[in-house]
Amino acid sequence: MASDADSGRNSTAPTGPVVRNIVLRADVLNRLDGVLRADVFVVCAPAGYGKSLAMAAWLDSRMVEQVAWANLGAVGESASRLWSAVIDGFVRMAGDDGELAAVAVLADRAPAEVPRRLAGWIARRSGPVVLVLDDLHGVTGPEAHEQVQQLVAVSPAGLHIVCITRHDPPWPLHRMRLDVRIDEIRTDLFRFDVASTMALFESLDLSLGPAIATALVDRTQGWAAGIRLAALGAANSDDPEGFVDGITGRTGYIADYLLKEVYQRMPPAWRDLLIRVSVVDVVCPELAEALGAGVDGEATLVQLAREHAFVHELGDQPGWFRLHPLLLDFLRSRIHDQRELLDLHRRAAQWYADQGRPLVALGHAISAHDWDAAATLVGRHAVTWTVCRNPFELKRILDGVALDEVLARPGLATGAAAVRAMAGLTAEIEGFAVAARSRLDTCGSARPRLELLLDLIDIGYRRWTGDVDGMLAGCRRVNTDPAALAGSGLTDWPVIGVLVTSNTGSSELWTGEIEPARSHLIEAATATAGPPIMLPVLNARAHLAYLQWRSGELTSADDRAREAIAGFAEAGIPAAAHAASAYLALVGVSLDRDDLDAADAWVQAAAASAIEPHTLLVLAMMRVRILLRRGAAYDAASVMRDAVTGTGFDVVPAALRREAEALGSVVAAYVDSGSGRRGHVDAPALPDRPTTRELVEHSLAVASNPAVDQQIRTELIDRALAAAAAEDLRRPFLERAEQIRDLLAGRIERGSPQADFALGLLRRMPSEGRRTADDGRFVPLSAREMEILHHLVGSMTISEIAGALYISVNTVKTHQRAVYQKLGVSGRREAVTRARSLRLL
Structure with missing residues (x-):
């Protein structure tokens, strides 16, 4: 109040x-x-x-x-x-x-x-x-x-x-x-919180939104005077929220307060130390001495913290101190000598480099305009900064450097290209890479290191532009011998082997070399070299999830994909292009389990990350399959047509093009049938070591052929059910509903180890609203009535049906009477016969 x-x-x-x-x-x-x-x-x-x-x-x-x-x-x-x-x-x-x-x-x-x-x-x-x-x-x-x-x-x-x-x-x-x-x-x-800050502004008849109030509290760290001074300034401004949003330690009221109440009340030695250490975000006594603050820096910092002079010691880093952000900004505004400022940043860069903190050193080297030092740091640590962590952090730093300075130094140009290669930003990769290669003669002993990095960048460029064959060839040319990599001078050099293995497996997956792909992806997905979260490992997990989905290993695919997505989120890049395969795997799993709403949601996530021509094609094929399952064959045909006539279709691997063409034929069959039904398709040859999906699809393709012996068809249905039930693999059955519905009903009636799974499939198959043999119509059955009807096929008693469905016996009898009435029958056997004639079973 x-x-x-x-x-x-x-x-x-x-x-x-x-x-x-x-x-x-x-x-x-x-x-x-x-x-x-x-x-x-x-x-x-x-x-x-x-x-x-x-x-x-x-x-x-x-x-x-x-x-x-x-x-x-x-x-x-x-x-x-x-x-x-x-x-x-x-x-x-x-x-x-x-x-x-x-x-x-x-x-x-x-x-x-x-x-x-x-x-x-x-x-x-x-x-x-x-x-x-x-x-x-x-x-x-x-x-x-x-x-x-x-x-x-x-x-x-x-x-x-x-x-x-x-x-x-x-x-x-x-x-x-x-x-x-x-x-x-x-x-x-x-300290003021957001609520008290908004209340203060309201007391002055000023309106401040929660977002601006939160930003002000963060910037002032709840400092009461800073918030009150911001309010006073806002009251005299034509744009109060804009004024508050732009508050810094250089803002008039605040700068004046800090000058008179804090800075001028300090001894000259304290002022000198604070000015020098203001070029860094946090400081310890050794760093303060390196910045020229003298050997008494520790005692002064401790005294400043003890006297609460807007300096406090970090609780999780004893011996390190942080200045209040507004005071820090104020102090930085007091350095008017540009040469002094550059020298302070140069000193900080050298100190951090000596302490093994190269990324912080890079920021100060750039602030010091020490481009050669910056280029050396980037050249040595490019793998660490682009492969082992979120590459956008290095991109943010390098984007602050003038383009001419980057292009003039191979180390910086290589780093800029590496960032984009790992982030999937294809537009500028080639320009930076060409600039780096054109000046390799000036790099001396760093040349082999930069050449290796440029070869890896080329692999990434080929991946994002769809040249999977070129990507695979590039991976196979890289020398991953540990001795050679160790001598490159690159930090985190063991990660390079994981990077190459991961990309090799990804390439093989898309070119159809499934078993080598599986081997390489498992090796990379379980790699322990380097930090726990790095892009090649996450990339391998995402692609392995897609491979497992293709093989019908839905449970493993679901687990692996979610693991990869969680890793990308932890790395701060949930929509990374590398994650597209994980999202596509989850689309496939949801589609195979006939969860179309989940499939649609995962399609949206995949669309936010997919940029490669091959993943864009797979995404289109996933959309086609969802549309077919929803009965929208003409919409599916439109999506399919756009996919195969698009500019990226010609560059995707031949194996993927053949898969798309085969799906196009299926779509055409649906459209030509005029009823959304899929006609009979000849069974593909069964490999010596079939995957779960291959076994199920081959069995169903043969069983769907009415010319095959009935006993063989029944055995094949049993084999397909046994293979699919553990993974909840439903889509292959649902796509052949017209051909296998009677076979499934027969297996349920005669008893099957997978009766529950088979019954669930029957419930998902379209059956309501079909015409009778004499073209008459019947009143559609409700979902619960269809459930009762399927149970009436077997030998279960009314009590057993009630127990299976967790409803009362009277409720079962009520639904049973409704079924008889709608079918126009008077008994159980007659109901089953009538339902089969209507193709409800």
Whole structure:
């Protein structure tokens, strides 16, 4: 809740801040209730966090009557000035008092006597007395602090001392926490959150959306003064949200506050250190020394953190410090000498490179315009930065470099090409690669390393442009001998072998070399070289999932695809082009299990990542199969026609083109039949070691042929059911529903180990609304009635049917009567005969 009322305590503490236009936060006020339960209450936070305002607001809201407010910001070393300020506060609280006047004399002549005399005066007052020592950090004299501690030691029960300070006073707080009733609140409690930030703006009649408020809280880290100053600036702006969105440490109000309240109050040595370390995001003493801050950097950083001067030590990295982002931005604006700035970045780049932090070193080398150092770093670490992690991170860094500088240096040009090759950004790969190759003569000992990288880039380029045969040939030319790779000078060189193996398996999959593909993809998918999440491993898992789907291993394909997709999401690239095969595998699994809604959803995900001509063709074929299953044969024909006449069809591997042409023939058969039925298709030859899909499809193709002996057809149906049931592989049966429905019904009637799976298939086969032999019509059966009808085929009793369907016997009888009525029959056997004549079974 916001308040714009004055303090109301002018007669008791006029030197306290006036409470106006602040957000009265319940969590802060409730925590300050501890003041009246403690002897000493420490309120410690950096400048501008609203410590004094919060205390004044609490005193107002709790209507504390006896308050002495002493402003100590200008006391310095003098104990006399300290006690004069305190006594003035008590005079404003209690009015003129002879005893206080006598104590005031002691403040000048014998300040050490004041604590005892003042405690005696307070003890004679009734009710609680709150003494607020505001800006206690302004007291620098050891004797003054010792005398305040004496007051604490002799204070009467009714006295509650509040210390408002930017840093801990030099008191033995660790002992006082044991010996004295002491309580304390610190910076975190005073940080504004999104809700309180929006409430502050509302109190000023300003509207601030949640997204802008969140960004402001993040940028200011909840710093109260920064948020209030942003609000003041917004109130005077024609575009308040735009003003807030652009807040930095250089913004007028904020820069002025940081200059006067923080920067100018620091000793010159502190300012120099902060200016130097402002070129880095985090700093340790060794880095500060490398940046020219001197050997006392550690002591200064520790002191800055201790005094809450907008510097804090990282909790998970002891010895490392971070500056507040607004102060960091302000300090960077104070470096006006460009040569000094470049030198600081050069020093930082060298230090990070020496410490084995090359990516951070690269950023500073680029900021230092040290292009040769940057090119060397990229050339050595390109595999790490593009293969072992999200390549877009390096792309972001290199995109900040002028194009001429990149093209002029083979190391940078190679890195730019590698980023695009791993990310699937085909448009610019060739230009960067050509520029790098044209200057290899200038690279000296780095040339073999860059040549290897350019060969790998060429493999990626061929992949994305659909030249799978060229991709496979390129993989087979790369020397993956560990000794050769180790001598390349590349970091994470073992990953290159995984990269080549993964791409070899991917190529073989699309060219139809299934068994070699399986072997290579398994090897790459289970590789342990390098970090746990790297693109070649994820690529192999995605392609292996697609291969397993093609083979009818639906459970394994589903698991592997989801594993790959989770890995891409963890790497920050859920829609990576490498992930397309995993999404396509899940489309196929959903389609095979007749979950068309899930298939549609996975199609959308695949469409967001597929860019290769072969994956785009497979995506089109998946859409065709879904449309056929939905009975939209003409729409399927349109999609198929666009796929085979598109510009990418001629470049896909021959094996995939043949598959597309075969599917086109199936679509044509559906269209020509005029009823959406698939005619008989001759069975393909069965390989010596058939996959689950090959075994099921071959068995069903033969069983669908009415010229084959009935006993053989029945045995083949049994074989197909046995192979398909474990994987829930339904689509091959559903595509031949017209030819095998009666065979399935017969197997259910006579009993089958896969009766439940077969019954589920029958339920999914179109049956409602068919014509009778005399072209009459019947009333369609409901889904539940169809379920009852299928159970009536066998020898199950009414009670057994009720138990199987988890419904009551009476419910079964009700549905049974409805079935008889709609079929125009009077008994069970007659119902089955009639249903078969209607091709419901």
